[in-house]
Amino acid sequence: MASVAVTRPSFFRRPRATTGLAAWLTTVDHKRIGILYGATAFVFFLLGGIEALLLRIQLAQPNGAFLDADTYNQVFTMHGLTMIFLVVMPLSSAFFNYLIPLQIGARDVAFPRLNAFSYWVFLVGGIFLYSSFFLGGAPNGGWFGYAPLSSGEGFLPGTGMTYYSIGLQIVGVASLASAVNFIVTILNERAPGMSLMRMPVFTWMTLVVSFLLLFAMPVIAIALFELGFDRLFGTLFFNPAAGGDALLWQHLFWLFGHPEVYILILPAMGIVSEVLPTFSRKPLFGYAAVVFSGIAIGFMGWGVWAHHMFTTGLGPVANTAFALSTMFIAVPTGVKIFNWLGTMWGGSIRFTSPMLFAIGFVAMFIIGGLSGVTHAIVPSDFQQQDTYYVVAHFHYVLFGGAIFGLFSGAYYWLPKVTGRVLSEGLGKLHFWLMLIGFNLTFAPMHWLGLQGMPRRYYTYPEEAGWGFWNLIETVGSFVIAASILVFMVNLVRSMSRGREAGADPWDARTLEWSIPSPPPHYNFAEIPDVRHRDELWHRKYAEDERGRPVPVVAGAEHHDEADDEEEHPDIHMPDPSYFPLLAALGLPVIGYGLIYFWPVAVVGGLITLAGLFGWSLEPVAEE
Amino acid sequence: MAGDAVQVPHTATGLDNRKLGMWAFLGSECLFFGSLIATYLLYRGRSVQGPFPEDVYDIPYTSVSSFVLLMSSLTMVLALNAIQRGDHRRLRAWLLATALLGITFVGGQVFEFTVFVREGLTLSRNLFGSSFFVLTGFHGAHVTVGILMLLTLYGMSLAGRLPSERALRVELVGLYWHFVDIVWIVIFTVVYLIPS
Amino acid sequence: MSTVREEYEPHGEAHLPAEDQAHPGPREYVLIAVVLAVITGLEVALFYVEFLSSTAVVTALLLLMTIKFALVVLWFMHLRFDPPVFKRLFVTGLVLALSVFLIVLLTFGAGLGPAILAVAFVLVVLGVLLGRPRFLRRA
Numbered sequence: 004m005a006s007v008a009v010t011r012p013s014f015f016r017r018p019r020a021t022t023g024l025a026a027w028l029t030t031v032d033h034k035r036i037g038i039l040y041g042a043t044a045f046v047f048f049l050l051g052g053i054e055a056l057l058l059r060i061q062l063a064q065p066n067g068a069f070l071d072a073d074t075y076n077q078v079f080t081m082h083g084l085t086m087i088f089l090v091v092m093p094l095s096s097a098f099f100n101y102l103i104p105l106q107i108g109a110r111d112v113a114f115p116r117l118n119a120f121s122y123w124v125f126l127v128g129g130i131f132l133y134s135s136f137f138l139g140g141a142p143n144g145g146w147f148g149y150a151p152l153s154s155g156e157g158f159l160p161g162t163g164m165t166y167y168s169i170g171l172q173i174v175g176v177a178s179l180a181s182a183v184n185f186i187v188t189i190l191n192e193r194a195p196g197m198s199l200m201r202m203p204v205f206t207w208m209t210l211v212v213s214f215l216l217l218f219a220m221p222v223i224a225i226a227l228f229e230l231g232f233d234r235l236f237g238t239l240f241f242n243p244a245a246g247g248d249a250l251l252w253q254h255l256f257w258l259f260g261h262p263e264v265y266i267l268i269l270p271a272m273g274i275v276s277e278v279l280p281t282f283s284r285k286p287l288f289g290y291a292a293v294v295f296s297g298i299a300i301g302f303m304g305w306g307v308w309a310h311h312m313f314t315t316g317l318g319p320v321a322n323t324a325f326a327l328s329t330m331f332i333a334v335p336t337g338v339k340i341f342n343w344l345g346t347m348w349g350g351s352i353r354f355t356s357p358m359l360f361a362i363g364f365v366a367m368f369i370i371g372g373l374s375g376v377t378h379a380i381v382p383s384d385f386q387q388q389d390t391y392y393v394v395a396h397f398h399y400v401l402f403g404g405a406i407f408g409l410f411s412g413a414y415y416w417l418p419k420v421t422g423r424v425l426s427e428g429l430g431k432l433h434f435w436l437m438l439i440g441f442n443l444t445f446a447p448m449h450w451l452g453l454q455g456m457p458r459r460y461y462t463y464p465e466e467a468g469w470g471f472w473n474l475i476e477t478v479g480s481f482v483i484a485a486s487i488l489v490f491m492v493n494l495v496r497s498m499s500r501g502r503e504a505g506a507d508p509w510d511a512r513t514l515e516w517s518i519p520s521p522p523p524h525y526n527f528a529e530i531p532d533v534r535h536r537d538e539l540w541h542r543k544y545a546e547d548e549r550g551r552p553v554p555v556v557a558g559a560e561h562h563d564e565a566d567d568e569e570e571h572p573d574i575h576m577p578d579p580s581y582f583p584l585l586a587a588l589g590l591p592v593i594g595y596g597l598i599y600f601w602p603v604a605v606v607g608g609l610i611t612l613a614g615l616f617g618w619s620l621e622p623v624a625e626e
Numbered sequence: 627m628a629g630d631a632v633q634v635p636h637t638a639t640g641l642d643n644r645k646l647g648m649w650a651f652l653g654s655e656c657l658f659f660g661s662l663i664a665t666y667l668l669y670r671g672r673s674v675q676g677p678f679p680e681d682v683y684d685i686p687y688t689s690v691s692s693f694v695l696l697m698s699s700l701t702m703v704l705a706l707n708a709i710q711r712g713d714h715r716r717l718r719a720w721l722l723a724t725a726l727l728g729i730t731f732v733g734g735q736v737f738e739f740t741v742f743v744r745e746g747l748t749l750s751r752n753l754f755g756s757s758f759f760v761l762t763g764f765h766g767a768h769v770t771v772g773i774l775m776l777l778t779l780y781g782m783s784l785a786g787r788l789p790s791e792r793a794l795r796v797e798l799v800g801l802y803w804h805f806v807d808i809v810w811i812v813i814f815t816v817v818y819l820i821p822s
Numbered sequence: 823m824s825t826v827r828e829e830y831e832p833h834g835e836a837h838l839p840a841e842d843q844a845h846p847g848p849r850e851y852v853l854i855a856v857v858l859a860v861i862t863g864l865e866v867a868l869f870y871v872e873f874l875s876s877t878a879v880v881t882a883l884l885l886l887m888t889i890k891f892a893l894v895v896l897w898f899m900h901l902r903f904d905p906p907v908f909k910r911l912f913v914t915g916l917v918l919a920l921s922v923f924l925i926v927l928l929t930f931g932a933g934l935g936p937a938i939l940a941v942a943f944v945l946v947v948l949g950v951l952l953g954r955p956r957f958l959r960r961a
Contacts, residue, residue: 113643179654187647190907191637217650218918221658229665232760237750240665240760246672246753254926255661305922309929321929619778641907649908653915660919664926689866696862696890700855703898707848804899808891815887819869820880 017578017621029579031115032524036122037101038420043126044093050133051085052487054078056480059444063477065465075461076143077136077163083146084167087267088174089129091405095270096121098412099185099209101420105515105522106203108194108531113187115577116618121181123587128173131591135166142167145459147260150241150252154233162598168231169594175220175227176590182216185209194514196533200294203513204287207294208273211301215262215269218305223259226252235597250315257308265304267401268368269297271408272339275361278411279343281511282358283350284552286537289342296335296342303332313384322381329379336372340365355509356430360411363438367403371396374449389459392452398445410437410490417494418508422520423501429493436486443479447472512537525574580621586614648798652805659809662764666757666817673752682742683818691734692814695769698727699807702800709793717796718783724803725776728769735766758817765813768806775799845903854897861886888944920945 020026030036057078061069070078100118104111112118135141142163144153153164189210193202202210229240230252239245241252280287287293309317309325317325343365352358374396378384387393410433418424456469463469502508507516514531515522517539535541544552589611596604637643705720739759747755779799782788788795865886868879896902901909924942 114647183647183650183654186650187643190639191641191643191646193638195638197638214914217654218657218915221654222661225658225661225665228764229760232749232756238756238760239750239753240669240756246669246674247756248668248672248930250930251665251668254929258922258926305918317929318931616778639905639907641905646907646911649911653911656912656915656919660923664923667927668930685866685869689862693859693862696858697855699858699894699898700851703851704848707851801899804894807898808894811887811890811894815865815883819865819883821876 029581031119031577033100033104033112036118037097039122040093041097044090047085047089051082054082059477059480062473065470067462072461077141080142091267094409106206106513107197108514109192110526112184114184116580116583117180117184120583121177123584124177127587127591132170150249154230154241165234165598168227172227173590175224178216179220182213185213194531194533201536204276205273208269208297211297212266212269215266219259219262226255253312257311261308262304267405271405274408274412275364278357278361278415279346281509282353283347285350288345293342296338299335313381314388326379326381333376357411357415359434360407364407371399371403390452391448391456395445395448418504419520422504423497424504424508425493425497433486433489440479440482444476447476512540514538582614582618586611648801662761666761669753669757673754675752677747682745682747688818691731694727695731695810698724699804702803706796706800709796712790721776721780725773728773732769772803861890
C-alpha cells in the first residue's frame with residue numbers, strides 16, 4: 004500500500020523508539036506484545052494463586068476463622084475471575100502472539116496496532132477489576148455472577164458486582180479484538196505454500212479458539228450490559244418481581260461460558276500437539292483427525308451450554324438433549340487423546356520438562372474429562388451440582404489440563420523467547436512437585452464433593468467430618484506454590500546461566516525453530532517457501548527406505564541463521580504507535596465514571612475516541 | 627474495482643485483511659444483536675405493568691424513520707460507487723447525504739424516546755421499557771458510530787486524503803453501515819410490526 | 823504488511839477476488855432501493871390489515887423482512903459478487919445466533935410454537951437466498 008507523505012504535524016508522526024520504556028509502550032511487534040501478555044498474565048497468576056492459598060488456609064480446619072465470610076466471597080470470586088480471564092486466556096494469548104506469525108512464516112500479525120490495543124485493554128481491564136479491592140470491595144458473587152443475586156438491589160450491596168460487569172466487559176473487548184486479528188492473520192498471512200492442512204496444530208487450535216471468541220464474546224457482552232444496567236440504571240432484566248427471568252442470565256452466561264471452557268483448553272491441546280511429536284521424534288499421529296476433532300469440539304461446544312443448568316428445571320426434554328450432546332462432545336476429545344497416545348507409541352521419547360508437562364496434561368485431562376462425563380448424566384449431576392466434585396472436575400481440566408499444557412509450552416518455547424534453555428533439573432523438580440501438589444489438592448475434592456461438601460461456603464462444621472481431607476488439600480496447595488517458586492527460580496536463573504538455545508534446541512519440527520533465538524524483529528529474513536507439513540523437519544531429515552529419519556547432508560539446514568545480526572533495510576516493519584494505548588486508557592475511565600460520577604465517563608469516552616481518531620489518522624505504511 | 631489496482635492485497639487468500647476482519651466482526655455482531663433481540667422476545671408480553679408496546683408505538687412515525695435509514699443504505703452504496711469511479715465530488719455528496727440521513731434517524735429515535743418517557747415508559751418502568759430501550763439504544767449507538775466514521779471520511783476526502791486507491795475505506799464503513807441497516811430491518815419487523 | 827511481500831503468488835483454497843466482473847452500477851442500486859421501499863410500504867400496510875389471521879400476517883411480515891435483509895446483504899454489501907469466504911463468515915454468525923437463541927427460547931417453552939416456526943422459516947428463506955443453491959442459479 005502506498006504510503007502517504009509523512010510531513011504532517013508532529014502529533015501524528017509515529018514514534019521511533021526501539022528501546023526503553025517508550026518502545027514497550029508503543030510497540031506493535033507481536034513478539035514484544037506476546038512477552039507483555041505472558042509477563043502480565045504471570046503476575047496475575049501469582050495473585051490468583053495467593054488468593055487460592057488464602058482460601059485453602061481458611062478451609063484447612065473446620066470452623067476456620069482466617070477469613071470472614073464476606074472476604075471469602077470476594078477472594079473466591081476474584082480467584083476464579085483471575086485464573087480464567089486474567090491468566091489462562093491471556094497466557095494463551097501470549098503464545099498466540101509470539102508464535103502464530105512465526106509458525107505460519109509471517110513477519111507480524113494482520114493488524115499490529117489492534118494487537119497492541121488488545122494487550123493494553125486486557126491490562127487496564129485487569130487493573131480495573133483489581134482496583135475494586137481498594138474501592139469498597141471486590142466482586143463477590145462467583146465468577147458466573149448468577150442473577151438476581153448479582154443484579155438485585157440489596158442482595159450484594161456495594162460496587163463489587165458492578166466492577167465485575169464493567170471489568171469483564173473491558174477484558175472482553177481485548178478478546179474480541181484479538182479474535183478478529185488472529186482469524187485474519189491465520190487466514191491471510193500464511194507464507195507461500197503454507198496451506199491450511201500444513202499448518203501446525205497449535206495454529207489450527209488458535210484459529211478455532213479465535214472463532215469461539217469471536218462468537219462467544221458478544222453474548223457475554225450483552226449479559227454483562229444487562230447485569231450492569233440492572234445495577235446502575237435500574238433496568239429490570241433479572242428482577243423477578245417485575246417478571247424478569249433469572250434463567251436468562253444463566254442462558255446468556257453459559258452460552259458464552261461453555262465455548263469459553265474450550266477457549267481455555269484448546270490452546271493447551273495445541274501446545275501438547277506440538278510438544279509430543281517433537282520429543283517422540285515422530286510426526287503427530289493422525290494430524291487430520293486431531294485438526295478436525297478440534298474443529299468439531301469448537302462446533303459442538305455451542306450445543307452443550309445447558310448442562311450447567313440441569314438443576315434449574317429445564318424439563319426432561321431439554322435435559323436429555325443437552326446430556327446427549329455433552330456425552331457426544333467427549334468423542335472428539337477422546338479422538339485427540341488417542342492420537343496423542345499414538346504419537347508417543349513407538350517413538351524415541353525424550354523425557355524433557357516440556358514433554359513431562361505434556362504427558363501430565365494428557366493424564367490429568369483424562370481424569371478431568373471422565374469426571375466431566377459423569378456430570379453429563381443428569382441424575383448424577385443433580386447429586387454433584389454445587390459440590391466440591393464440580394470443583395475437582397474443573398480444576399482437573401483447567402489446572403491439570405490448561406495450566407500443565409501452558410507450562411509445557413513455556414518450557415518448550417521460552418528458549419525461543421529468551422535465547423536460553425531452562426534448567427532441566429529444576430524443570431523436572433517443578434513438574435513432580437506440581438503434579439504431586441495438584442493431585443493432593445484436587446483429588447480429595449472428588450470424595451468430599453460426593454460426601455456433600457458444598458462449594459463456595461466459607462467454612463464447615465467439625466461434625467461433617469471433612470477436616471482431614473481439607474487439611475491434605477491445603478498442604479497440597481502449598482506444594483503447588485512451592486513448585487511455582489521453583490519455576491520462577493528456574494526462569495530467572497536461566498536468563499543469566501542458561502545454556503544458549505541456538506535456533507533449534509529440541510530438534511523440532513515447525514518453522515519457528517528455523518530462525519535464531521530470540522528471533523530478529525523482522526522474524527524471517529526471507530519469507531519461507533513451505534513445501535511440507537512439519538516444514539523444518541523435512542528440511543533437516545529425509546527418510547530412508549524403511550521410513551526412518553536420516554539427516555540431510557550438513558549445510559542444508561539452518562541456512563537462515565547466517566542472516567543473524569544482519570540489518571535488512573529492505574524489510575519494512577509496521578511503525579510503533581501510542582494510539583492503541585491511548586484508546587485503551589479511556590475504557591477504565593469510562594468504567595469508573597459509570598460507577599462514581601458520570602461526567603468522568605464522558606471524559607473516558609473522549610480519551611478513547613481521541614485514541615481511535617489518532618489511530619485512523621496517523622500516517623500508515625502498513626494499515 | 628476500478629482504480630483499486632494498488633490495493634490488490636498480497637495475502638494468502640488474496641483477500642484484503644481489513645475486509646476479512648470487518649466481515650468477521652460483522653459475524654460477531656450477529657450474536658451481539660441476537661442476544662439483545664432474544665432478550666426482547668423472551669420478555670414480550672411479560673411486563674407486569676404498562677405502558678405496553680401498543681400504548682406507545684407510533685407506527686407511521688417509525689415507518690418514516692425506518693425508511694430514512696433504508697435509503698441511507700442506497701446513498702452509502704452510491705458513495706462507494708462514486709469513489710470507485712474516481713468521482714470525488716459525488717463521493718462527498720453521497721457521504722454527506724448518508725450521514726445526514728443517519729443523523730435524521732438518530733434524531734428521530736431521540737425524539738421517539740422522549741415521547742415514550744413522557745408517556746411513562748422508562749428503563750426501569752417495566753420489562754418492555756428495559757428490553758426496548760437497551761435494544762434500540764444499542765442500535766442507535768451503532769448508527770452514531772457510523773455517522774462519526776462517515777463524517778471522518780468526508781473530512782478526509784475534503785482534505786484530499788481519500789484518493790481512489792483508498793476506496794476500501796469507504797467500502798469498510800459501508801459494510802458496517804449496511805449491517806446497522808439490516809439490524810434495523812429486523813428490529814422494525816420483530817419489535818414494532820409483529821403484534822405481541 | 824503487504825509491503826514486505828515481493829513476488830508473492832496468492833494460494834490456498836480461495837481465489838483472487840474477481841471483483842471487476844459484473845459489479846452493479848447506480849441504476850441497479852436505485853432499483854434495489856425502490857424494491858426495498860415498496861416492501862417497506864407493504865410491511866406497514868400489513869400492520870393495518872384486519873382481514874388476515876395473525877399467523878398469516880406474521881408469516882408475511884417475516885418473509886418480507888427476510889427478503890429485505892437478503893437484498894441489502896447480497897447487493898449493497900456485495901456478498902453476491904464477492905468471494906465466498908466473506909459470506910461464510912457472516913452466515914456462520916447469523917445461523918449460529920438464530921439457532922442458539924431459538925433453543926434458548928424453546929427451553930422457556932410456553933406459547934413459543936409460532937415464534938419457533940418463525941425462526942425456522944427465516945432460516946430456510948435466508949438459506950435459500952444467501953446460499954443460492956445450485957437449483958436456483960441459472961444454468
